[in-house]
Amino acid sequence: MSPDTLSGVRDALRLTGLSKTFPGTRALVDASLDIRPGEVHALVGQNGSGKSTLIKALAGYHAPDPGATAELDGKQFDLGHEVPEGLHFVHQDLGLVLELNTMDNLALRGGFAKGAAGRVLWREQQDRTHDVLRRFGVELDIHRPLGEATPVQRTVVAIAAALQGWHGGSGVLVLDEPTAVLPHEEVERLFAMVREVQAAGTSVLYVSHRLDEIFEIADRVTVLRGGRVVATMPVEEVDARGLASLMVGADVDPDYRAPVASRPRAPVVLEVRDVAGTRLRGVDLQVHEGEVLGIAGLAGSGMQELAYALAGRPPAAITGRIKMPRRSPRWLDMRDAGRLDIPLVPADRGREGVIAEFSVGENLSLAVLGRLGSRGRLGHRDEDELVERWSRRLEVVATGPEALISTLSGGNQQKVVVARCLAQEPELLVLSEPTAGVDIGTRVAIYDLVAGLAREGLTVVVSSSDLGDLLAMCSRIVVLHEGHVAAVLAADGLTEHALVRAMEGEERVDDAA
Amino acid sequence: MTQPEATTRVSQPTAATPPTPRRSAPARRLAAGLAFDRIGAVYVWIGIALIFSVWVPDQFPTAATAKQVLNSNAITALAALSIIIPLATRVFDLAFAFTMTLSGVTAAHFVAVGSPLSVAVALGVLVGLGTGLINALVVVAMRIDSFIATLATGSLIQSLITMATGDTPIQDLKLAGPFSKIGQTEVGGVTLPVLYAVVVALGIWYLLEHTATGRRLYAAGFNPEAARLAGVRVDRLRFTSLIASGGLAGVTGVVLASMLQSGSPSAGTPYLLPAFAAAFLGATQLKHGRFNSWGTIIAVLLLGTGTTGLGLASAPQWAANMFVGVVLIAALAVTGVQRRATRRGGGRERLLARMRRRPED
Numbered sequence: 001m002s003p004d005t006l007s008g009v010r011d012a013l014r015l016t017g018l019s020k021t022f023p024g025t026r027a028l029v030d031a032s033l034d035i036r037p038g039e040v041h042a043l044v045g046q047n048g049s050g051k052s053t054l055i056k057a058l059a060g061y062h063a064p065d066p067g068a069t070a071e072l073d074g075k076q077f078d079l080g081h082e083v084p085e086g087l088h089f090v091h092q093d094l095g096l097v098l099e100l101n102t103m104d105n106l107a108l109r110g111g112f113a114k115g116a117a118g119r120v121l122w123r124e125q126q127d128r129t130h131d132v133l134r135r136f137g138v139e140l141d142i143h144r145p146l147g148e149a150t151p152v153q154r155t156v157v158a159i160a161a162a163l164q165g166w167h168g169g170s171g172v173l174v175l176d177e178p179t180a181v182l183p184h185e186e187v188e189r190l191f192a193m194v195r196e197v198q199a200a201g202t203s204v205l206y207v208s209h210r211l212d213e214i215f216e217i218a219d220r221v222t223v224l225r226g227g228r229v230v231a232t233m234p235v236e237e238v239d240a241r242g243l244a245s246l247m248v249g250a251d252v253d254p255d256y257r258a259p260v261a262s263r264p265r266a267p268v269v270l271e272v273r274d275v276a277g278t279r280l281r282g283v284d285l286q287v288h289e290g291e292v293l294g295i296a297g298l299a300g301s302g303m304q305e306l307a308y309a310l311a312g313r314p315p316a317a318i319t320g321r322i323k324m325p326r327r328s329p330r331w332l333d334m335r336d337a338g339r340l341d342i343p344l345v346p347a348d349r350g351r352e353g354v355i356a357e358f359s360v361g362e363n364l365s366l367a368v369l370g371r372l373g374s375r376g377r378l379g380h381r382d383e384d385e386l387v388e389r390w391s392r393r394l395e396v397v398a399t400g401p402e403a404l405i406s407t408l409s410g411g412n413q414q415k416v417v418v419a420r421c422l423a424q425e426p427e428l429l430v431l432s433e434p435t436a437g438v439d440i441g442t443r444v445a446i447y448d449l450v451a452g453l454a455r456e457g458l459t460v461v462v463s464s465s466d467l468g469d470l471l472a473m474c475s476r477i478v479v480l481h482e483g484h485v486a487a488v489l490a491a492d493g494l495t496e497h498a499l500v501r502a503m504e505g506e507e508r509v510d511d512a513a
Numbered sequence: 514m515t516q517p518e519a520t521t522r523v524s525q526p527t528a529a530t531p532p533t534p535r536r537s538a539p540a541r542r543l544a545a546g547l548a549f550d551r552i553g554a555v556y557v558w559i560g561i562a563l564i565f566s567v568w569v570p571d572q573f574p575t576a577a578t579a580k581q582v583l584n585s586n587a588i589t590a591l592a593a594l595s596i597i598i599p600l601a602t603r604v605f606d607l608a609f610a611f612t613m614t615l616s617g618v619t620a621a622h623f624v625a626v627g628s629p630l631s632v633a634v635a636l637g638v639l640v641g642l643g644t645g646l647i648n649a650l651v652v653v654a655m656r657i658d659s660f661i662a663t664l665a666t667g668s669l670i671q672s673l674i675t676m677a678t679g680d681t682p683i684q685d686l687k688l689a690g691p692f693s694k695i696g697q698t699e700v701g702g703v704t705l706p707v708l709y710a711v712v713v714a715l716g717i718w719y720l721l722e723h724t725a726t727g728r729r730l731y732a733a734g735f736n737p738e739a740a741r742l743a744g745v746r747v748d749r750l751r752f753t754s755l756i757a758s759g760g761l762a763g764v765t766g767v768v769l770a771s772m773l774q775s776g777s778p779s780a781g782t783p784y785l786l787p788a789f790a791a792a793f794l795g796a797t798q799l800k801h802g803r804f805n806s807w808g809t810i811i812a813v814l815l816l817g818t819g820t821t822g823l824g825l826a827s828a829p830q831w832a833a834n835m836f837v838g839v840v841l842i843a844a845l846a847v848t849g850v851q852r853r854a855t856r857r858g859g860g861r862e863r864l865l866a867r868m869r870r871r872p873e874d
């Protein structure tokens with residue numbers, strides 16, 4: 001019923017009356033979506049808003065409740081049962097086989113060039129692969145396993161794979177959180193590709209948690225909340241705060257900063273010297289009691305390696321010295337940092353954080369099992385009590401401690417991982433990418449939680465590629481550039497622009513005492 | 514009058530499932546405990562017992578058959594239980610069957626040469642622990658995939674056995690002496706190995722269910738990376754789990770040699786597949802995808818009852834193997850279907866994502 005349909009321009013994709021009922025919940029309620037030809041249409045909503053269900057219905061995984069209609073370029077199709085040729089999908093996990101090379105990955109989707117008796121014509125296959133990649137401006141050794149490629153290269157290959165046999169013109173490309181695992185500075189390359197697809201006349205349905213991206217790339221935006229479409233509008237008509245408020249259903253400030261006091265005079269709780277490893281080239285660092293110290297840096301700066309090394313869990317060999325003055329005045333070798341029992345909230349929640357087959361309770365108690373019960377026997381009552389206490393403290397939303405962790409939203413899973421760390425009652429906590437794939441409501445909840453913990457005396461180290469995280473949470477930010485400390489910045493009054501400049505290594509600043 | 518009625522109807526939740534009648538908490542727990550997807554194998558077992566009771570009414574439903582099922586499957590149960598601990602951490606010990614043989618041959622040899630019984634038995638078990646240690650070194654320290662590594666060590670163990678025995682069983686009158694009591698003494702109609710199996714099952718149940726180590730074993734199996742980052746010493750658990758399976762396989766091998774009254778150079782091999790079949794079938798029972806001891810016992814009894822029944826019904830030779838194959842595929846397919854139905858959202862994708870190894874940053 002948009003003015004365009006009345007004036008005769010056909011929508012690229014039109015969904016109406018889309019509902020989906022799962023036992024116990026209605027994931028989508030009478031949702032409608034219209035995507036105009038050649039537009040980038042953003043789809044936003046918190047975890048559990050029905051975004052994934054909508055995408056999965058489009059991709060044919062879920063059959064919607066009866067009554068839904070769907071049209072692609074004016075042709076009706078049976079939603080949930082068939083996927084018309086003009087719909088191209090890039091799912092969040094990209095759907096690539098990382099052990100295989102680029103050529104094989106493209107061929108798995110687009111088919112192999114075959115000769116007589118089913119023999120694969122490798123020469124021709126190679127030429128085809130090069131053509132596809134050249135079209136999107138990707139420089140990549142097509143014979144190396146994709147696991148060796150950078151995240152943005154993988155994302156681009158996934159999009160190329162989805163668009164095989166596509167010649168521009170009508171159709172819709174669906175990108176489901178394509179930037180979830182991308183470092184911020186590489187997002188531009190992805191956007192260039194999206195714009196190219198758009199310029200060829202194909203519409204893009206763009207799903208993302210990152211509001212800044214939406215204002216940069218999208219023409220219109222549809223907001224889902226609790227399974228219902230609450231708004232569809234041009235992005236010019238809304239700002240970040242308005243969009244966030246629509247998603248959450250209450251007033252939310254995306255530029256929120258948690259109130260954390262800077263504490264340069266507080267005693268030092270952790271000190272490291274000459275930390276070097278895969279990326280790190282000699283880093284010295286002091287962490288003061290009750291501060292929230294940020295670690296910023298571009299991909300490859302060693303930001304993540306430093307966070308893992310501080311917690312005694314470096315991804316590879318590491319050298320240097322570490323000291324916790326309160327525990328012992330002696331320096332420890334970095335390799336023995338694990339003995340300091342500093343808990344870590346890992347960057348990749350699915351792979352490193354939660355144990356999907358475990359319940360909420362089992363995930364929460366994992367790091368403190370030794371303290372529950374006595375003489376080797378695991379005290380189930382102690383465990384229940386611990387789980388209850390920490391779930392309540394962090395406001396974990398779950399049907400109960402016995403619920404499988406995989407039934408929780410990303411944000412709640414993250415809370416369980418944080419609770420697991422806090423249950424160890426540490427002096428210092430390390431967080432790596434604490435808000436990756438977490439919706440804006442939970443994000444603010446995590447910011448507040450960290451601020452509250454810092455006020456109670458917990459010292460927190462946060463490494464994040466999301467500058468919003470660092471600016472919102474930290475009292476001091478250490479900027480890494482190519483393995484060295486490039487700057488130490490006081491977060492008070494720091495602008496995103498100044499932080500980005502420091503990350504790019506443009507100037508060496510040391511303005512924080 | 515119609516107006517309020519209409520509003521009440523609208524406010525009714527439109528859930529897909531009809532509202533379930535309220536039941537008391539114990540009743541609900543009982544119902545959940547007896548659910549088909551939890552203990553499906555028990556129902557199948559009862560079904561099989563009924564079928565054979567009708568098929569061979571004068572032979573099957575007797576106390577003798579029950580005893581036969583228990584006594585003839587005790588070794589299978591012990592063998593299956595010995596691989597449960599490494600399997601919980603997703604480590605395969607394919608060498609266990611060869612370890613059984615080696616331990617049996619060792620114990621038989623020392624009994625035959627006149628060593629005291631306790632020394633012979635201790636050496637048999639020690640040899641099992643030793644092969645467990647070798648497996649642990651190859652799998653954990655050398656970082657070779659356990660499936661291939663234990664296939665290789667198993668082959669090496671078998672070659673060692675053949676070399677030492679010249680491929681002839683160790684036979685001696687002394688083996689029929691006190692040594693045979695270990696596996697052949699009857700207590701209340703069942704032989705001692707049945708009791709051993711119960712004791713081992715109890716021990717493993719306690720370890721996996723009621724100790725921190727057990728929980729960590731499962732965590733290391735499901736997601737080793739997450740477990741490691743949460744402070745679980747995954748390598749150490751895998752190392753000790755292989756030593757544990759070696760030791761248990763050693764015990765099983767000694768018991769088997771006592772039952773056979775000989776040190777056969779191929780005694781363990783027939784137990785390789787049944788043990789894994791029982792362990793995997795057992796993992797579909799009670800604990801939803803976790804290897805566990807009572808599930809394994811149920812699986813051994815189910816498979817054992819079926820094959821015993823087929824024997825009594827004088828079914829052809831191939832029927833027993835076919836039965837095992839069909840039951841396994843059916844059990845895994847049914848639980849797979851249920852898993853898919855109960856999971857929704859990202860479960861499947863996450864599972865697929867985990868199967869793909871991602872490189873370090």
